Amino acid sequence: MNFLSKKARGILPYTAGEQLRDRTYVKLNTNENPYPPSPRVMEALSRIEGEALRRYPRPDAGMLRAAIAEREGVAPENVFCGNGSDEVLALSFPAFFDGDGAGVCFADITYSFYEVFAAFFGIPTTIVPLNAQFALDLPAMRAADCRGYYIANPNAPTGIGVGRDVMEAFIASVPEKLVVADEAYMDFFGESLVPLTKKYGNLLVVKTFSKSYALAGMRCGYAVGAPALIEGLFRMKDCFNSYPVDAVAEAVCVAALSDAEYHANTVALVVSERERVRGELLKMGFIVPESRANFLFAGRAGKSGKEIYTKLKEAGVLVRFWDKPVLRDFCRITVGTRAENDVLIDQLHKILS
Numbered sequence: 523m524n525f526l527s528k529k530a531r532g533i534l535p536y537t538a539g540e541q542l543r544d545r546t547y548v549k550l551n552t553n554e555n556p557y558p559p560s561p562r563v564m565e566a567l568s569r570i571e572g573e574a575l576r577r578y579p580r581p582d583a584g585m586l587r588a589a590i591a592e593r594e595g596v597a598p599e600n601v602f603c604g605n606g607s608d609e610v611l612a613l614s615f616p617a618f619f620d621g622d623g624a625g626v627c628f629a630d631i632t633y634s635f636y637e638v639f640a641a642f643f644g645i646p647t648t649i650v651p652l653n654a655q656f657a658l659d660l661p662a663m664r665a666a667d668c669r670g671y672y673i674a675n676p677n678a679p680t681g682i683g684v685g686r687d688v689m690e691a692f693i694a695s696v697p698e699k700l701v702v703a704d705e706a707y708m709d710f711f712g713e714s715l716v717p718l719t720k721k722y723g724n725l726l727v728v729k730t731f732s733k734s735y736a737l738a739g740m741r742c743g744y745a746v747g748a749p750a751l752i753e754g755l756f757r758m759k760d761c762f763n764s765y766p767v768d769a770v771a772e773a774v775c776v777a778a779l780s781d782a783e784y785h786a787n788t789v790a791l792v793v794s795e796r797e798r799v800r801g802e803l804l805k806m807g808f809i810v811p812e813s814r815a816n817f818l819f820a821g822r823a824g825k826s827g828k829e830i831y832t833k834l835k836e837a838g839v840l841v842r843f844w845d846k847p848v849l850r851d852f853c854r855i856t857v858g859t860r861a862e863n864d865v866l867i868d869q870l871h872k873i874l875s
């Protein structure tokens with residue numbers, strides 16, 4: 523007997539980056555922060571009491587919601603928290619889109635989870651190719667027959683960012699369509715659309731603690747938008763899981779938010795290393811679009827992405843590779859610590875010589 527539903531049999535799930543434990547790798551493949559979370563996070567963890575674990579957590583993650591609202595300059599009614607921003611994104615599909623009529627639009631090269639979610643929830647998609655410079659083709663997206671957009675900004679895995687003014691003009695030009703801006707990497711760019719959520723009811727911004735806050739293991743993300751949008755996410759959450767943010771995650775993320783200085787310092791370190799590594803890769807003859815994220819998208823004529831990925835892996839350096847059109851000529855390399863990046867650069871020199 524095959525007990526799987528037709529849906530389970532037919533679906534092609536998202537493939538996450540490798541989390542290999544067979545040896546010690548310089549791990550530059552899943553865009554984790556190379557620095558630890560703020561010391562305040564470890565203090566908050568040590569203060570967790572049994573009582574907080576015995577009880578169910580707040581169903582709306584209220585304490586964290588308030589802290590995010592304060593940090594983002596919005597009201598708590600403008601904030602929704604979930605178990606990683608992947609969950610927030612997942613809930614947004616059934617909250618805002620239907621299986622009939624026009625569906626969602628996104629770029630052909632972007633976060634591949636959007637396609638998985640659309641398929642899972644049976645929502646039609648319009649996929650718009652990137653332009654020749656690997657940038658979003660916003661005019662073509664504007665013209666698409668759809669009810670909304672998923673835009674990773676900076677985009678993944680290219681790292682290319684779209685400035686706030688250009689995004690605002692786009693959002694203003696599609697008032698009848700919902701724009702979901704996935705800002706997983708925005709802290710490395712600094713052009714967040716959160717302030718625009720007060721002005722545009724068709725904008726939902728999704729952010730995460732996984733990347734710039736170095737809390738990928740904690741699983742916490744959030745959305746900021748008009749109360750009507752946040753209400754839609756709550757309706758979907760309460761159909762799946764009443765308590766997606768656990769008591770530990772709530773306390774830890776509040777502590778992380780309280781240490782703005784530590785956050786700004788680690789972001790600045792990653793950004794300065796990103797620029798240094800990009801410079802080295804360019805010198806080695808790689809094509810590397812200017813990145814606004816914590817990773818670089820690098821390819822080199824005469825060497826396939828697979829060859830670079832495989833040889834780096836043999837040398838103990840993990841990067842991300844996709845065997846798909848366009849992507850197969852590139853690898854996505856997460857920016858590590860200075861020492862990790864030096865190992866990467868050294869190994870690349872060996873591979874190329």
Ligand SMILES: *Cc1c(COP(=O)(O)O)cnc(C)c1O
Binds near residue numbers: 731
């Ligand atoms: C990493 C990432 C996320 C989600 O991360 P979570 O760990 O689920 O918060 C969302 N979007 C993009 C583009 C990402 O790269």
